[in-house]
Amino acid sequence: MAATKTPANPAKTCNYVAQDQIWKCHVSSELESAKAWPSKWGFLTTSYTELLQEMKKEDGKLELPAYLQTRPATPPGTYTQVAPSPAVPQTTQGLIGWRSTVPGLELERFGRVHRGKGSFLKKMGWPHDACD
Structure with missing residues (x-):
């Protein structure tokens, strides 16, 4: 594999016309940006x-x-109605769930909770040790 030989003086291989064109492009883009800046970002000043x-x-x-x-x-009274609570039970045993027995005060408003009968691991065909 032959090594490429680098010239001793890089100034001899410099293309002045290309560098001048690059410089002109940079200057023109700077001038265009300076003209467009007040319309885009002038509110910052x-x-x-x-x-x-x-x-x-x-x-x-x-x-x-x-x-x-x-x-x-909107005042809350226009869309919220508070119904009177049922009578408080006389025993502490009756306090457990006493409000949820009244049909209007149930905890499960959207029906009973249904749980799946199967296992995700069994459906996927994975061993039971796959999850910790």
């Missing part, structure tokens, strides 16, 4: 006091777009 003065001129009201506006708060 506005100070906080200037923003406050502009808000005072506009009576301090900002119009938000429709998707950012919030509707007024």
Whole structure:
């Protein structure tokens, strides 16, 4: 395998025309960026006091777009009804689950809890030692 020979003086192999073209491209992109910066990022130069003065001129009201506006708060009494509780049992044994026996106060509002009859490991065909 032959080693490539590096020239003793790299300035002799330099292409000045290509380097000049690269420099011109860099300068032109810098100038274009400098022209476009105020329209894209000019809001960053506005100070906080200037923003406050502009808000005072506009009576301090900002119009938000429709998707950012919030509707007024609804009092909870309009959508929440609290029914009276059943009578408190006289024994401590009766206190256990006394509210869940009334049909309107059940804990399981969406039906009984159903558990699967099979095992995930058995369905996948894995040995029982696969999970700790």
